[in-house]
Amino acid sequence: MKIAIQSMLIKLHGKDGLSPRVDTRWVVLACSLLFGMAASAATPVETPYGAVSLPFTLHQVPGTPVYYIEGLSGVPDSVNEGHTSNAGFVVTEAGVVVFDALGTPALGYRLLQRIREVTDKPIKCVVVSHYHADHIYGLQAFKEHGNAPTVLAQRGTLGYAGGTADSQGEDAARRLEQRRQALFPWVDEKTFIVAPDEVFDQEMRFELGGVQFEVRHLGPAHAPGDSIMLVRNYGVLFGGDVLYGGRVPFLDSPETDVERWLTGLDYIAGLKDQMRYIIPGHGTMSEDAGQVVEATRDYILYVREAMGRAVRDFVSFDEAYRNTDWSRYEKLPAFDGSNRGNAYRIYLDEEARSVK
Numbered sequence: 001m002k003i004a005i006q007s008m009l010i011k012l013h014g015k016d017g018l019s020p021r022v023d024t025r026w027v028v029l030a031c032s033l034l035f036g037m038a039a040s041a042a043t044p045v046e047t048p049y050g051a052v053s054l055p056f057t058l059h060q061v062p063g064t065p066v067y068y069i070e071g072l073s074g075v076p077d078s079v080n081e082g083h084t085s086n087a088g089f090v091v092t093e094a095g096v097v098v099f100d101a102l103g104t105p106a107l108g109y110r111l112l113q114r115i116r117e118v119t120d121k122p123i124k125c126v127v128v129s130h131y132h133a134d135h136i137y138g139l140q141a142f143k144e145h146g147n148a149p150t151v152l153a154q155r156g157t158l159g160y161a162g163g164t165a166d167s168q169g170e171d172a173a174r175r176l177e178q179r180r181q182a183l184f185p186w187v188d189e190k191t192f193i194v195a196p197d198e199v200f201d202q203e204m205r206f207e208l209g210g211v212q213f214e215v216r217h218l219g220p221a222h223a224p225g226d227s228i229m230l231v232r233n234y235g236v237l238f239g240g241d242v243l244y245g246g247r248v249p250f251l252d253s254p255e256t257d258v259e260r261w262l263t264g265l266d267y268i269a270g271l272k273d274q275m276r277y278i279i280p281g282h283g284t285m286s287e288d289a290g291q292v293v294e295a296t297r298d299y300i301l302y303v304r305e306a307m308g309r310a311v312r313d314f315v316s317f318d319e320a321y322r323n324t325d326w327s328r329y330e331k332l333p334a335f336d337g338s339n340r341g342n343a344y345r346i347y348l349d350e351e352a353r354s355v356k
Contacts, residue, residue, distance in 0.1 A: 073333030092209025101138030108138020129240025139194035157225035218264030235276035245283025252341035
């Protein structure tokens, strides 16, 4: 393998390293081989839904029975195997509460395995932050291999889930077909959407094994059903996709409501005395709740101000995007994949507002 790659590098740069012409086909092939060598270092773990080959590290919130899995940055694809979001769980004396289920049935199964490495207590419920594919396809594993715990979500998610596996809405069906192509074999013709078993409107509080849970709806923000879960005993907040840790948020959806999102961030900021840790829907856990809230808020406001000014000045989107200083965000994960789409979505929203 090393000899083959060295040969390719000679083709890229010449024996003296000074070749002025580069054949991009060799770049792609060399990079593919290098990635393959790195990937092969991880031993694939078999699941009923296909082998998961990427690292699947379980993190514990210090001094608590709260655990989480941190996804990779980027758009779900065959390289990251759909592992782009976060999920977690809380162990109590009476059972386990899970928050979100990850983006493929295989990843959901790996999450189940991690739970069983920690405890044999029954999984009582899975709280879903919102119904987007990268957070819910793992529910299938819980239904089929986790004794079918209760799936709890905000009522607005029913518009996505459709109520049964056979009656999803158009957007859900289209997304599922796209993921069957992009994430095969982890998402395939046997993958189905698990609808919530119980729904709530604005807030739900419950106790399990002496631990107090508070689930609150803050959407529509990133999505209609956006909800957060505060584990009061331990000061841990699961923020779903209302909060992003150290990466660019995703605004590029017709369901995104920036005003409600900002209001939701204000609500979370008001919980500062009750939070010690924040686990966002994407990105890293933080002990600085204020920083996570402000980083998400600042990005939204910056994009809205830049695009709103362009609309008011009758500047085209392409020109506005090109002339905006993105330097404070361009090195963040997901910038390349999300920022332009985010800006365009907000530009369209500002255009719509300007004609009202």
